[in-house]
Amino acid sequence: MNAITTLFRHLMAKRRTLAGVLPALCLLGYSSLQAGSYTLPEELIGASEGFLEFTVEDYLERSEIQARYEIRINPLDPRLRLAACDSDLTQTLESPAQPVGRVTVKVSCEGSSPWTVFVPAQVRLFRPIVVATRPLKRDQVLEPADVSMMEQDIGPLSRGYLTDAAQAIGKKLTRPLQADQVLTPTTLEVAESIRRGDQVVITARSGTISVRMPGEALSDGVLGEQINIRNQRSQRTVRARVVGPGQVEVEM
Structure with missing residues (x-):
């Protein structure tokens, strides 16, 4: 094999190498250019998450609520293609009014190629609250x-x-509860301090003088409520204010 043949083969091999490398380099350059021409879904997710973190922390501070929070941004379509924004993205809470539960973040570009996209998310707030320790009856x-x-x-x-x-x-339950079930204001009502038919002590006051006598409640009553009481000594019915369990008071 002479020197000319060796040189020819070397040049052909180098040509084949360049033929394989150049298209790959061109494709890489095209992909980078293409990525730089769009706002990627990852950017939208990052912008929405950062905005929600700030919004939730501000809400907790203003409301004076001690709570732990978790934010989850729903997946976006990876095929989403929005023009690259030549200005800062803006975010607003579209719904609801408070950043709790299912929320929607409105992300907008106000640059030369404006666009708007709505990013769904979920904000979970965790607080220690009152629950039933065991099944409870109405x-x-x-x-x-x-x-x-x-x-x-x-x-x-x-x-x-x-x-x-x-x-x-x-308080008294308005309906039965299961173990670990959350107590709400609607499941509770003020328990009667006195029930109809209860034997009570009537205290009659006049200035610094007070007299006690036995009585019978003619209706249920809660603390501070006026109910009918039968004086067991005189058999007269009087209106008396409930001041405690089994205790009523009348003004003389």
Whole structure:
């Protein structure tokens, strides 16, 4: 093999190498240029997440709520192609008014090629709230052992919730509850301090003088309510104010 043949083969091999490399380099350059021409879904997700973090923390601070939060941005169509924005993206909370539960972030470009896209997300707020420790019956008056605190996502609790067990103790249930079920304001009512037929102590006051006598409640009554009481000594019916369990007071 002479020197000319060797040189020819070397040039042909180099040509084949360049023929394979050049299209790949061109394709890489085209892909980079193409990516730079669009706002990618990942950018929209990042902008929405950052906006929601700021919005949720501001909401918690203004509302003086101690809560842990989680933010999840729903997946976007990877085929989404929006023009690259030559200005800062703007974000607003489209719905609802408060950043809790299912929310929608409006992301807009106000540059030379304006566009708007709506990004769905979910914000979960977790707070310790009052729940039942065991199955409870309707009309049951709650005691400390009947309730406890448990961290729950408050977003779905449209009927409300309690953040202090003291708000429930001594109240009566309007319906039965299961273990770990959330107590709401609508499941509680003030328990009667006195029930119809109860034997009570009537205290009659006049200035610094007070007289006590036995009586019988003619109706149910809660603390502070005026109810009819039969004086068992005179058999007269009087109006008296409930001041405690089994205790009523009349003004003379």
